[in-house]
Amino acid sequence: MPLPPGVRARDFSDALKQFGEAVGKEWVFSSEEDVSLYRDSFSPFWHEEEDPVPAAAVAPHSVEQVQQVLKVANQYKIPLWTISTGRNLGYGGSAPNISGTVMLDLKRMDRVLDVNEGNASCLVEPGVSYLDLYKYIQAKKIKLWLDPPDPGWGSLVGNTCERGGGYTPMRDHFENHCGMEVVLPNGDVVRTGMGALPAAKTWQQYKYGFGPYLDGIFTQSNFGVVTKMGFWLMPEPEAHITGTVSIPKQEDLPRFIDILSYLINTGAVQGTTRVFGGGGGGGRGGAAGGAGSAAWTTNLPFYGAAKVVAAQWEHAKDKFSEIPGATFRDGESYRFPLSLEQIDKIRNPVSVGIPNLSFFGGRSEGHIFFAPIIPMSGEGVLEATKVFDKAFADLGRPGRSFIFPQSYFPRSFVTIFTFPIEHNVENNRKNRELYKRLVKIAAENGYGEYRTHTAFMEDAMETYSFGNHSLRRTHETIKDALDPNGILAPGKNGIWPKRLRKARA
């Protein structure tokens, strides 16, 4: 196993011993067999020297143990890479960015601390998965929905820290979290929002608290270890229906998107939609399968009272009818609660708040995501389509670029391109090069990634360069203040602590 950068073997051995005293010997892993489980088996650096190899892993069970682990890491200047549960597929798995990192594995902190039906909220630890919380809620017959992302094994806290999205009206996970507990590198346990009131009654109800609202700086960052997080849940609605709209002509795309965004921005459509071009779609989500000869198709999910969702779908049809040849198809229709039989047959469980693993049906290859944000407007989508079509043609990537804009977040679309990762060094090198060039081309055209794979964090942050990198400079100023020894995930998303900061061109 590699050593942490700049740490001597004997010191590291002492540190491992102290980690053991903190969490129990059996929860410190340093054998090659154990540690290799944290590597990315579909790393874009497969069989290359750059492939990061952790030095060890330590799995605390409590906030106090996290504090102890941080203390030891500070003493020996050992970099820690925090993970919890789930796989982070497409974005680098559980693997760290630099060899010699010690994995801070929070999966043992898996307590559902509270589910409050009256306030429609919950408080969980990082090791709680969407599946765990769903089971807990079902067992207690609580009439609340959670909002799962594609794979249900993920951590609510982890997904939200990476600013992931789902499918129901609560789909923007950061927006629908409420309150955090964070252990800072100096061991301070900070509760954000109303949690800073010792007797707090609205920690999971009011996000901002009093004074600066800190939560955002603990997402996609390396400033602290989040040990608790609150979430807003949605009271079970009466009904859910999905409608599908298709239009026959390519050139009506801008108007099609403008109507869709009007419906989203006025609150008529409250779940995630996807826009499929040509004969595409029918894949994950599956809401637009069989679009046939349509040029463009989208799914419209509605949630609420039966009479309201019916009126919303009628309203949407009214709006889209102005496009010549628009056709409409009624999709799934549910009244809640569902019977177990109904749940078994459901095509797209995440859209009704049921976490699952169907996303992985039949998949075995590795892949990485390139996920830029594009405008949610007709003109904006058209322009982005041209830019990426040209980029892929220029770069010689096989196949055409399908932009399938998805409304995981309000007011903009995420488009996700998939790059294969193979057990083939030469192909991986080519794909990495292509990915890096795509990051640059996208940025030159005004599109930035909302999140990226561990291997490309430096490239992505490099493009967020306004004011001679004033944003990154600010991140690093905060990093140095909160983590003076630079122990937490040095280099994550391009943020380096002073002692490891590289000379930049």
Add this chain to the structure above:
Amino acid sequence: MPLPPGVRARDFSDALKQFGEAVGKEWVFSSEEDVSLYRDSFSPFWHEEEDPVPAAAVAPHSVEQVQQVLKVANQYKIPLWTISTGRNLGYGGSAPNISGTVMLDLKRMDRVLDVNEGNASCLVEPGVSYLDLYKYIQAKKIKLWLDPPDPGWGSLVGNTCERGGGYTPMRDHFENHCGMEVVLPNGDVVRTGMGALPAAKTWQQYKYGFGPYLDGIFTQSNFGVVTKMGFWLMPEPEAHITGTVSIPKQEDLPRFIDILSYLINTGAVQGTTRVFGGGGGGGRGGAAGGAGSAAWTTNLPFYGAAKVVAAQWEHAKDKFSEIPGATFRDGESYRFPLSLEQIDKIRNPVSVGIPNLSFFGGRSEGHIFFAPIIPMSGEGVLEATKVFDKAFADLGRPGRSFIFPQSYFPRSFVTIFTFPIEHNVENNRKNRELYKRLVKIAAENGYGEYRTHTAFMEDAMETYSFGNHSLRRTHETIKDALDPNGILAPGKNGIWPKRLRKARA
């Protein structure tokens, strides 16, 4: 005029000269007549020594001038208190927290930089008021709504920096802002979110950007000077209707609130509601006037297609009908766009996105707000009512405490109590004492303020004390890193820079 703390008269005179070189002599104010305009004429310290008196004011016209002003302030260690336009009534006006402060007045930076109809967004400078933006949008016949708070003269940027709220579905102003430009004390101009991409196409569309999401730390804080802010606007909906629900029995309050919160949390009710007890209400907002013999009343605002809002109101009636004796009254009903005649007659213009000054009709006394957050649940409201009824009885405040919960934010209620401020030293002293005790009592029972008056910032922050004040300690760590000379609003919301940090008990 007082001098800034620790600054010699001669140095201050040099500083004023340099401010003049930065912004033009005519935009530096140091005569008593000019400077007194920035004082609070209804200060709770009226005619007492503690009443803060600014030393001067400086009004830059551009980002470059803001940078210059900060440079001079750093050189002489002069505290700056940033304001823009509007009055901040009830929370301290434009006055600073300490005497000798120089006002950084941004009202000349009043450009509407962009209103984008396709993306339903805008980008404005701090000096742009809700009235300004409304006029701009009307003049260009753009079909977008903004979300005004009660008085329309306020600044969009200023209100959002203090985390204010309005009345339409875009009522949580922080949640519906998108992207900032901030000048840091060191002069760095930082663009947050997608604005850090020099060619950004989604600065006003996607909030979070890449890496840590910083925006929250520039609200209710003293870490930077916000010079631009983007906002999501709402496309003009087809219709708006309001319904009023009343119930006759006090004891049905919990069920009443639970149904209301169900409707809010499932997205059926998307605007701000108020819950009025007894014969109360009918005041600002005015949505529940004439409740008569009802024990509890609330207004339900609906926005969207005509058929959708009708269905939502029917759905709400279905739900509330389970409470014995519930009665329903149709309220205002509009189809958009409105004629000028209709606009003139409208009772509650803010609820349809029209900023105005009717809030001040007939008011002349001074007042300060005490604004704790309480849960949005039946049980939670009942408990809060008991706590505050008892507190007011114990403290001997005249009159009974009406808690009128208001849903300015998702998932919780704000309750606003008004304290009179008089031109009477003795009464003001009593009221200050009462306010301070109320802050403590509220906190002991788990309720914290979402924002407070300048005079009570220290008291409020003192209650957010979890982990031996770990949150405040974190704020001050960030403060020292970003503002090492402690020039921006030292002490705002209880956050002091190192050089002025007081020994705390």
